[in-house]
Amino acid sequence: MNLISEYKCFDGMQGFYSHHSQTCNIEMRFAVYQPPQTRSKAVPVLYFLSGLTCTEENFITKAGAQRYAAEHGLILVAPDTSPRNTGIEGEDKDWDFGTGAGFYVDATAEPWRSHYQMYSYVVKELPALIASHFPVQVERQGIFGHSMGGHGALVCALRNPELFKSVSAFAPIAAPMQCAWGEKAFTNYLGSERETWRNYDASELILTSKYTSPILIDQGTADKFLSQQLMPEVFERACHSVEQPLTLRFQEGYDHSYYFIATFVGDHIRHHAATLCQ
Numbered sequence: 693m694n695l696i697s698e699y700k701c702f703d704g705m706q707g708f709y710s711h712h713s714q715t716c717n718i719e720m721r722f723a724v725y726q727p728p729q730t731r732s733k734a735v736p737v738l739y740f741l742s743g744l745t746c747t748e749e750n751f752i753t754k755a756g757a758q759r760y761a762a763e764h765g766l767i768l769v770a771p772d773t774s775p776r777n778t779g780i781e782g783e784d785k786d787w788d789f790g791t792g793a794g795f796y797v798d799a800t801a802e803p804w805r806s807h808y809q810m811y812s813y814v815v816k817e818l819p820a821l822i823a824s825h826f827p828v829q830v831e832r833q834g835i836f837g838h839s840m841g842g843h844g845a846l847v848c849a850l851r852n853p854e855l856f857k858s859v860s861a862f863a864p865i866a867a868p869m870q871c872a873w874g875e876k877a878f879t880n881y882l883g884s885e886r887e888t889w890r891n892y893d894a895s896e897l898i899l900t901s902k903y904t905s906p907i908l909i910d911q912g913t914a915d916k917f918l919s920q921q922l923m924p925e926v927f928e929r930a931c932h933s934v935e936q937p938l939t940l941r942f943q944e945g946y947d948h949s950y951y952f953i954a955t956f957v958g959d960h961i962r963h964h965a966a967t968l969c970q
């Protein structure tokens with residue numbers, strides 16, 4: 693693991709790192725915020741998965757989350773959103789597929805499967821790497837994310853309730869099998885057999901998941917992607933049908949940007965701290 697840069701922030705340290713990922717078979721980057729409490733003890737860890745076009749930097753530089761992580765004593769980890777510079781033909785062609793758009797799936801289709809393994813990277817390799825280099829309480833992990841990353845956070849938590857004890861999302865792609873972004877990603881990464889897509893659709897997974905912790909979702913009403921791509925009402929109906937506790941808050945006038953995330957990130961970190969820091 694290589695330290696790229698680090699900065700003192702709210703009496704803790706914000707670092708950017710790279711390493712060779714065995715899962716993605718290429719160099720990957722991620723960011724870690726260590727709150728001041730880590731100078732004397734291990735603390736819980738909260739993963740943030742970013743959306744389409746993002747790197748490991750967007751959330752770290754725009755959301756203002758470090759203030760709240762320092763207040764509650766949580767390590768924040770923000771991975772990149774895909775492998776980069778793999779040499780796969782067409783990886784940089786579209787902003788909503790390929791580079792910056794790994795969709796947190798393990799690709800099974802050629803040519804993507806040799807590098808695009810973001811689900812396993814987030815669920816297995818990265819937490820193991822974090823546990824071996826940072827003072828984390830590995831049994832206290834939470835996950836949240838935005839848009840494509842909100843989808844990723846929900847999928848990772850619903851499939852692994854024993855690993856991720858808390859989950860929340862900002863404007864998640866909540867029913868990816870039913871929207872254009874999801875259909876494009878799943879067709880290309882997973883192939884045309886739709887049955888296999890269910891493993892990566894939160895609105896399908898919730899129907900059989902053993903998740904019991906309450907889920908928090910914030911959604912802006914002025915979000916241009918709301919009706920065509922995000923569909924939180926589909927997830928809400930699915931949660932209702934299995935009595936999964938869900939707080940879905942429609943926030944009047946907020947769009948899809950990091951201004952929206954920065955406004956509510958304190959509430960989300962408090963939501964995670966209520967489970968992870970008790």
Ligand SMILES: N[C@@H](CCC(=O)N[C@@H](CSC=O)C(=O)NCC(=O)O)C(=O)O
Pocket residue numbers: 742743744745746750754787838839840841948949950
């Ligand atoms: N280029 C697109 C807009 C891309 C965009 O809005 N990306 C969002 C995530 S969208 C879902 O995953 C984002 O987080 N962007 C980075 C940022 O710092 O704002 C378009 O033309 O509409």
